[in-house]
Amino acid sequence: MTYTFPTPTLAAPHEDATPLYLIAPEDLATFLAGLPPAQGAFAGATGFAAGAGEVLILPEVDGSIAGVLIGRGSAEARRRGRFVMAGAAARLPAGDYRLVPLLTHDEAEEFALGWLFESYRFDRYKAQNTPKARLVAPEGVDAGRLNAIAAGEYLTRDLVNTPAADMGPAQLANVAVALADLHGGTSGVTVGDALLDANFPMIHAVGRAAAADRAPRLIEMNFGTTGPRLTLVGKGVCFDTGGLDIKPAAGMGLMKKDMGGAATVLGLAHMILQLNLPLQLRVLVPAVENSIAGGAMRPGDVLTARNGLTVEVNNTDAEGRLVLADALALASEDAPDLLISMATLTGAARVALGPDVPPFYTDDDSIAATLAAASTAARDPIWRMPFHPAYEALIEPGIADLDNAPGGGMAGSITAALFLRRFAAAPYVHFDIYAWQQAAAPARPKGGVGQGARALLAALPQLLGEAQ
Template sequence: MTFAFADPSAAARPLYVLRPDEVSGFLAGPGAAWAGWLRAIGFEAGLGELRLLPEAGGGIAGAVAGYGTALARRRLRFGLAKAVAALPAGDWRLEGVLDRAEATEAALAWLLSGYRFDRYRPGRKPAAPPLLVCPQGLDPARLLAMAEGEALTRDLINTPAEDMGPAELEAAMAALAARYGATFQAIRGEELLARNFPMIHAVGRASPRAPRLLDLRWGETGPKLTLVGKGVCFDTGGLNLKPSSGMNLMKKDMGGAATVLGLARMVMALNLPLRLRVLVPAVENLVAGNAIKPKDILTSRKGLTVEVNDTDAEGRLVLADALAYACEDGPDLLVSMATLTGAARVAVGPDLAPYYTDDPELSAALEAGAKAGFDPVWRLPFHDPYDSVIEPGIADLDNAPGYGFAGSITAALFLRRFVEGPRYLHFDIYGHTPRDQPARPKGGVGQGARALLEGLSEMLKL
C-alpha cells in the first residue's frame, strides 16, 4: 500500500498534543476559546485521548490529543496513534512541545496507523485517512520507507498459505527486485539437490509446491549485508504433526522471510551505500509418503550431519543450508530472521524481538537502533555450555534435543554451527500481534527491521 505525508504548504488543521500538566496552560492560552467545552467534557490528556475542537460555523477548527504521562508512554508504544485513528480526513499538523524523538515516533505511528489489509474484502471502501504534515527537522523519505517496508511485511504474513506458497513468495520477491533494479534468481525442486541444498529439499519435498531457494542481490559498492529469512509458507509439523491449536497461525511461519523483505525494501528505497543480498529458503512442511521422518539423518550443505529428532523443528534445517551458502560469499554482516521457537515467546512474549550475537559492538548498535526506530529488541545469549546439548552422538548435530530447557538458545546455537567468517546476528521473532494495538492491528507485524535499519550505519560504518 502507499503512504503519504500531507503537502507542507497545505492549510492543515492543528492537532494540539498535550501532556496532563500542560492542559491548564493550553486552556488559558491557545485553547481559551474551547476552555469551557474541554472542561465540560473532562479532557485530561490521557494517552491517545482525542477531542475535536468546534469552530463557530459548525466545522472542525482542530483537535486536542492527550500525550499521557511518561509512564503511560513507556507502557504503550505508539500510544498517540489511538488519537490518529479517530481523526477525520483532511490535513493535520502537530502542535505541542515534542522533542525530535517524540515527533519521530508520532509521525511513524501516524503512518503505520493507516495500514489496512483488505485483499479479501474487495468491496470495502475504507475512509480517506487523515494526513500529517511531516514535522520540521524529520526525514520524511526515511519514515515513508519504514512504513512501506513494514506494510510489505504485514501483507506477506497476513496472506493465507493458499495464496502465499513458495511460488507466490518467489513472485513477491521477484517483484521487489524488479522495482529496485536488483538481480534475482530461484533454485527450485530437484535442482536444489544438484546444487547441494539437501536440507531445504528434504523439508519441502513432501509438498506438491516445490521447495526453492530465493536469491536477491542489489548494490554495486560498499560493505556486504546478507539477510537470510525463514520462508516456511505453512508448517503442519510434518510427521510430528502439530495439534490444530498449534497449526492455526502457521501461515505466519514465513514471517522471517517477510521481515527481511520489508527491511530490504527500506534499504533499497533509501539507496543505502551497501551491497545487499537476501536469501530465502521457501518451503512448505507437509505430510506425505516422502516426508522426512524422525531419526532420519540429513547431510547439510556444509557437510555436517543432522539427526532429525522432530520434523517440526524444520526451520533451522532450511536456514542451515542458506546460512552456509551465504558465508561462501564473504558478507561483512550476516543476519538471520525466523519465527523459530515457541521458547522465545515464553521468554519474552510477542512484543519483543529476541536476538543473538557474540559481538558486543553489533549489540550496542542494534540496541541504539531499536530505540531510534521504536522497535524493541532483547539480547539472549549464545551460551556455549549448552553446545553439547545439540550433539546427539549418532550425528554431528541434533535438530531438536530432548533437553527440555533453553529451546531458543539451543536453536540459535544450532544455526551458529553453520556460520563461518562474517559477523552474525540471529533473530527469533514472532511476527504476529495477537490483539489490536496502536499502529499495529491484530495480525502480521515486522519485528527488528527498523532496529536493524537504524543500526546499520554503525554496524557497517556507512
C-alpha cells in the same frame, strides 16, 4: 494475483491543514486557558483529560474543525507504551492535519511514524475502515525516511497476513522477484529437485512432501556492486503442519505466519533500497511448505547439509533451522561483512521474552551494544540472549554431527541459535522473532507485524561502517 507495493506517505506541508495539539495532562489547564472562551468551555464540558491517545475535536462557531487535541498521556504511560498517541489517526475525519510544534524532534518522529503505522489495513479479502486522515510531515523530520520505513513495514505485514493458500513458496518468490525488479536488482529461484543438483539438500528434504505447485525453492536477490556486503537470510516456511510430528490444531492455526522471517527481511530490504544505503545487499529466502505425504522426511532420518554437516531429525516440526542452515551455508561461502538471519523459530523465545520482545544472538559485544542502542532509538524492542557454550553438547546426538531438536524442553531458543551458528560465518546475528500482534495496539493492528527491522536499519550505518 500481482502484488502492488504500498506507498504510505506523509503529506506535504501546507497552511490549510488542521492543527493538531499534543497535550500532556499536566499542561492541559494552561493550554485550555489560552483557547477562545467557547472552545475552552467546550473542552472542559467533554471531560477531555489528555489521556494517552485521547482525541478531542475543537469546533469553530460555524461548525468546522478549529483544531484537534490529542492526549499525550502521563510520563508513565509514555514510558510503558510505544506510539501511544498513534490511535488518533483512525479516529479523525478525512483531511490533512499538521502538528503544532509542541514536541521534541524524536517525539515528532515517533508520532509521524506511528501515524503511518496506524493507517495500515489489510483489505485484500474484506473492505476495511482505512483511516483517511493524513498527517503533514512535521518540520525537521525526514519524511522520505519515514515513508520508506512504513512502506517496508506494510510489505512485511501484507506478506504475513496473507493466508498460506495465497502465499505459498511460489507466491513468496513472485513478490521477491518483483521487489528485485522494482529496485533494479537481480534475482534467481531454484525450485524442486533442482535444489538437490544445486546442493541444498535440507531445503529440499523439508519441502519435498508439498504439492508440486508448492515445491520448495531458494530465492536469491542481489543489489549493488560497491560498499560493505550485507546478507539477509529469512525463514520462509509458508505453512507448517509440523510434518509427521504433526502439530495439534491449536498450534497450526497461526502457521501462515511461519514465513515471518522472510517477510521481515524483504521488508527490511525494501527500506534499505528506498533509502539508497551505500552497500551491497544479498537476500536469501528458503521458501517451503512443511507438509505431510509419503515423501515427507521422517523422525530419525539423518540429512547432510550443504556444508557437509550431518543432522539427525529428531522432530520434523523443528524444520525452520534445517532450511536456514543450507541458506546460511551458502551465504557464508561469500564471507559477507555482516550476516543476519531472521526467523519465527521457537516458542521458547516467546516463553522467555513474550510476544513483543524478540531475542537476538551474536558473539560480537560491539554489534550487540550498537543494536541495543538502535533498538531504543527506533522504538523497536529487541533483547540480547547468549550463545551459551555449555549448551553445545545438547545439539550433538550420538549418530550425527547435530540434532535438530534436542530433548529436555529447556533453552530451546538458545539451542536453536547454536545450531544455526554451526552454518554461519562471523560476524553473524540471529533474530528469533514472533512476527504477530496478538491484539490491536497503537500503530500495530492485530495481525502480522515487523520486529527487529527498524532496529537493524538504524544500526546498519555504524555496523557496516566498522566493516569497511
